[in-house]
Amino acid sequence: RVCPLRSRLARNRDWLQQNGKLFPRGPLEHRRNRKMRMIPGRHHEPIGATSPSAPGTCFASPAGFTLPCAEHGVLRPRRFQRAVLIIRGYEHADHDAVWDLHNRALHAVGAHPGNGPWDEDLHRVEAIYLQDGGEFLVGTLEGRVVAMGALRRRSPTHAEVVRMRVDPSLQRRGFGQAILAEIESRARLRGYRVLRLETTVRQTAAQALYEKNGYRRIGRAQSAGFEVLLYEKILA
Numbered sequence: 001r002v003c004p005l006r007s008r009l010a011r012n013r014d015w016l017q018q019n020g021k022l023f024p025r026g027p028l029e030h031r032r033n034r035k036m037r038m039i040p041g042r043h044h045e046p047i048g049a050t051s052p053s054a055p056g057t058c059f060a061s062p063a064g065f066t067l068p069c070a071e072h073g074v075l076r077p078r079r080f081q082r083a084v085l086i087i088r089g090y091e092h093a094d095h096d097a098v099w100d101l102h103n104r105a106l107h108a109v110g111a112h113p114g115n116g117p118w119d120e121d122l123h124r125v126e127a128i129y130l131q132d133g134g135e136f137l138v139g140t141l142e143g144r145v146v147a148m149g150a151l152r153r154r155s156p157t158h159a160e161v162v163r164m165r166v167d168p169s170l171q172r173r174g175f176g177q178a179i180l181a182e183i184e185s186r187a188r189l190r191g192y193r194v195l196r197l198e199t200t201v202r203q204t205a206a207q208a209l210y211e212k213n214g215y216r217r218i219g220r221a222q223s224a225g226f227e228v229l230l231y232e233k234i235l236a
Contacts (some may be wrong), residue, residue: 083141084174087182090125090136090148097145098122098138101165108168111200113224121152122163128152134159135186140176146170149179151187154196159187161197162204176209183214184235193235198228 090098099122106112121128129136129150139147146167152160161183166176187195197215199206200223207229211217215231222228 045116048085067126075223083180085139085141085147085173087137087139087147089180090130090138092126094138094145096122098125098148101145101148101167102163104168105165109200109203111202111226113226118224125150133190135190136163137182137186139179141170147175147179149176149183151183151190151192151195153192156191157193159190159192159195161195164197164199171205176200176206177213180209180213188235195235197231198227199231200226202226203219 053217056075102119102122103112103115125136128134130150133153137149138145147167147170149161150163152162154160160215161180164176164179166173166179184195195215196218197210197220201208210231213233215233217229218232219230221230
């Protein structure tokens with residue numbers, strides 16, 4: 001007796017072939033196509049091509065079907081490679097990208113107080129951070145600034161972690177963790193022993209990140225119309 005599910009799959013395949021949406025496999029391709037997921041934050045490299053723009057490039061179908069290719073006839077599933085976040089120091093040319101990321105990230109969590117004098121440090125990064133014992137880091141993905149964070153000097157032994165932002169469309173990729181770890185590493189090299197930071201009560205993901213990394217809550221305050229939580233960490 002024919003399995004109803006198998007019969008339905010066969011009918012679907014016949015329909016796709018008849019409508020030019022599925023191409024028959026070659027004699028060496030009798031194995032069942034494995035479904036593949038398009039994973040955000042990763043490159044999907046075509047087999048047999050050096051770049052996505054190369055002539056005859058094969059692109060895998062997100063549904064797992066084989067699709068037409070002018071050179072090879074069908075497209076085969078591609079291997080996955082995690083996109084690399086490059087963390088580096090701030091450069092003057094980053095100003096516009098940093099300003100845009102700052103605003104978009106705060107709007108996304110409903111924690112934007114509006115622009116004003118309190119944003120002056122983002123327009124004078126070199127003077128306020130880089131020339132005063134601090135750091136300002138950006139994380140780039142394929143040349144685009146998608147994460148950032150800064151270390152601001154408060155005393156010879158104390159510094160503040162500020163301006164932690166990640167592109168809203170790239171959350172949960174570990175970018176915030178990577179920026180925070182690099183900030184802490186540079187803080188140790190500069191001789192700081194205590195790090196402090198604050199985040200609004202609305203930013204629950206940020207709270208989880210800081211607490212996971214050993215920051216302890218030491219109080220609450222009001223800042224720019226928002227209730228904020230104060231954190232502290234003693235560097236080992």
